[in-house]
Amino acid sequence: MAPASRPDDGRPDPDALLAAFRRETAGRLKVFLGAAPGVGKTYAMLQNARRLKDEGVDVVVGLVETHGRAETSALVHGLEVLPRRGVEYHGRTIEEFDLDAALARKPKLIVVDELAHTNAPDSRHPKRWQDVQELLAAGIDVWTALNIQHLESLADVVSRITGVVVRETVPDRVLQEATDVVLVDLTPDELIQRLNEGKVYVPETARRATQSFFTPGNLTALRELALRRTADRVDDQMVDYLRQKAIEGPWAASERLLACVGPDEVSERVIRRASQLATGLNAPWTAVTVETIGQAADAKRANQLAKVFSLAERLGGDAMRLQGSDYTTEILRLARRENVTQIVLGQSRAGLFRRILGRSLPEALMRHAGGIEIHVVPGEEAQTSLWPRLRPLLSRRGLGVELAGALVSVACAVAVGDALTAILRLPNLSMIFLTAVLFTAVRFGTRAAVIASLASFGAYNFFFIEPVYTFTVAQPQELFALLIFLAVAVFAGSLTGRIRDQRETVIRNAEVTQSLYDYSRKLSGASSPDDVLWAAAAHLHSTFGGRIVLLVAEGDDLQIRAAWPPDAQLDPAALGAARWAQQKKEPAGWGTGTLPRVAYQFRPLVAARGPIAVCGFEPHLAGEPITAEDERALTAILDLTAIALDRALLAREAVNAATMQENEKVRDALLDSLSHDLRTPLSSIAGAATSLRAFGDKMSPSERLELLSSIEEETARLARFVANLLDMSRIEAGGLKVNRDLVSIADVVQGAVERSRKAFPGQPVRVSLAPNLPFVRGDDRLLEQVLFNLLDNAHKYAGDAGAIVHARQEGAEVVITVTDEGPGVKPGELERIFEKFYRGGRADGRKAGTGLGLSISRRLVEAMGGAIVAQSPAVRRRGTRIVMRLPAAQATAAEPRPAA
Secondary structure: OOOOOOOOOOOHHHHHHHHHHHHHHOOEEEEEEOOOOOOHHHHHHHOOOHHHHHHHOOOEEEEOOOOOOOOHHHHHHEEEEEEEEEEEEEOOOOOEEHHHHHHHHHOOOOEOOOOOEEOOOOOOOOHHHHHHHHHOOOOOEEEEEEEHHHHHHHHHHHHHHOOOOOOOOHHHHHOOOOOOEEEOOHHHHHHHHHHHHOOOHHHHHHHHHOOOOOOOHHHHHHHHHHHHHHHHHHHHHHHHHHHHHHHOOOOOOOOOOEEOOOOOOOOHHHHHHHHHHHHHHHHOEEEEEEEOOOOOHHHHHHHHHHHHHHHHHHOEEEEEEEEEOHHHHHHHHHHHHOOEEEEEEEOOOOOOOHOOOEEEEEEHOOOOOOOOOOEEEEHHHHHHHHHHHHHHHHHHOOOHHHHHHHHHHHHHHHHHHHHHHHHHOOOOOOOHHHHHHHHHHHHHHHHHHHHHHHHHHHHHHHHOOOOOOOOOOOHHHHHHHHHHHHHHHHHHHHHHHHHHHHHHHHHHHHHHHHHHHHHHHHHHHHOOOOHHHHHHHHHHHHHOOOOEEEEEEEEEEEEEEEEEEEOOOHHHHHHHHHHHHHHOOEEEEOOOOOOOOOEEEEEEEEEEOOOEEEEEEEOOOOOOOOOHHHHEEEHHHHHHHHHHHHHHHHHHHHHHHHHHHHHHHHHHHHHHHHHHHHHHHHHHHHHHHHHHHHHHHHHHHHHHHHEEEEEEHHHHHHHHHHHHHHHHHHHHOOOOOOEEEEEEEEHHHHHHHHHHHOOOOOOOOEEEHHHHHOEEOOOOOHHHHHHHHHHHHHHHHHHHEEEEEEEEEEOOOEEEEEOOOOOOOOOHHHOHHOOOOOOOOOOOOOOOOOOHHHHHHHHHHHHHEEEEEOOOOOOOOEEEEEEEEEEEEEEOOOOOOOOO
């Protein structure tokens, strides 16, 4: 640990200037940081890369992992992509980023995805982030993507939160040295929705992910980590700017702590307190000591200081030594240079006179610190006064303590009365003893007040009523006054003591009520059983202390689902007590008649359906029973937990039941379609083939041709049916790739109409295309399939009237409509006709088909950035019009246009 540099006032920090110079001469690193997979890091990175490409920047894609996401794959088209390097490993070829090709190409900017990736064996660098470092050293700007769980310092935290071990990590310094960090954020609900829609993983993988890693609690915790780390990075950039411009702090942007230590015992407490504050604030901190110039070396003091600095480094802080004669000036100079917002130091051992004059270090720092907060940690010597030692003793409610308190109060009253009598010769001192009685009542309660009243009666008589030092009363009026004093003292003391006891009871009840209110608010926001259990564990620990475990039945055994601390485990005896509590619906373990030697007491959480969980807790003191107040609070908390957990379980079961019901409806619709739309064409094909085989030689050529045409027509219908099923399954699985090429609407309409005329020769199709239609971005093959599906739907319901296809431009969109003159669609069914397996009309009059054509059409159009809706009536108060809107696109100079 070298002494800290001390730049002259008003001059920039040379270290900050040198770091800025190094960043200017090397490539610039931009990291797109996200909380979890699927938030859109790669998508945002490619979007910005395309924008720079359009502006003329030399951009190359070194490696991008799209994970089968169509929207991300579409952004790669039009960008130069480096070929990947093949590596043989265990008999198969692995494709990796080609670092040498990137260095040889040397673009202005290269996109390298998956920064935490581990390279294949025999690669030049074991990690991809090391490849990126070499690119930056060569002067190439790099854009990359990273999830927050892959940061090395957060890997263990993420593992504890999610239960998933993070094996691929990136050193924190890579993110700290990045020129820019872009946070790509998405709320947990939106990310889970994307997951359910198949935009992150295939359905089966997505289902498993939502049950393990992608839970709302995990995603919220990861999002908080990402937001905090991004804020820390922005704060580091601000501090670098301050140092370069020689601007003194503190700036209230983020917390930074400074712990002032020395070779004394209190310094270790200062270090630990600073570490606790820094952890709670997620802030960096530094331990600093000021050494007097010319001071002789002391081996004992040096060893003690080394021990303090070693503790600081183990707890995550930095260590720094300053030299100077004015401690206050040196500490504040460092604090303002480092943008410190809080200073932690030990209580001064200076004498009372020096503290009054403000010459101790804490007083001097508080006087000159300005906007910097000062925390003073008391030392052990601060506990040497009498009251801190007596206070815990006096707070105990026992007869011995109450008797001692009453006698001490009366003794003090005697001393005060004796002193006043010697000075003023007062005729009546009863008010002094009444004051002692009231004090005792307020401090110790009713019983102590009665004891003090009786003691005051005797002391007043013995010490202050003639003849003194005897219990004899010489004058009758004195006896009467003494008895009145006793009655008033007993009455006032008793009343005051009862008020005091009631006040304590009200305070305790208010605390319990507030605690239950806060807990009920937490439970109202808990949507899953795990959220409820973790909220219960945290609240029980904060209320009662000790270890807490919550167990839920999984199969035939109980499993710990929440605990405080999180790594708490149970031995076989404790598990046996927990099973007993669940099966018998009664407490077991410590303090009960069942397995009383177990350290925990287990209580069942019983709902209307029976026991749904078991709570185990450790007592404050193993030898003392639970108080009545704690028992009431514990029972209320467990009841609230049982209700909330039952509600969460019922909600999950309702969702599962709704999902099963929906799956049942889809299954029934699919079976209905299969039973009709497969059997009908197969029956026609089988009948025609049987007729040809049995009577073919006896039929006329026209009859045979008619049967062959029937076979061909039914085969085509069957092929369309199977194709629709396959297309829908590919769309659901996320495996359908949609190109984003320039497409001519005229060519697409012509192709779809030709297919329709071949498939339905008896039904006309009229086409109306506006002149000079612009191109659209999409997939010509899939767009032709969409139009054919719309024409197929129109022919089913329009009869011999056929359909009309019209295309025109409206603003920045190309509008394509398919209109028929069929019976039309009811207003309530205009959206439902795009649902899977839905077919309009009565069940006995439905047209042949699977009910998938319009659903597939909507999915494909939306994948190409468009929209599709239905309108009815369309013409002459009847018919249906399907309107499809696609954004118009203009070809760039370097991009070939499709042939007209």
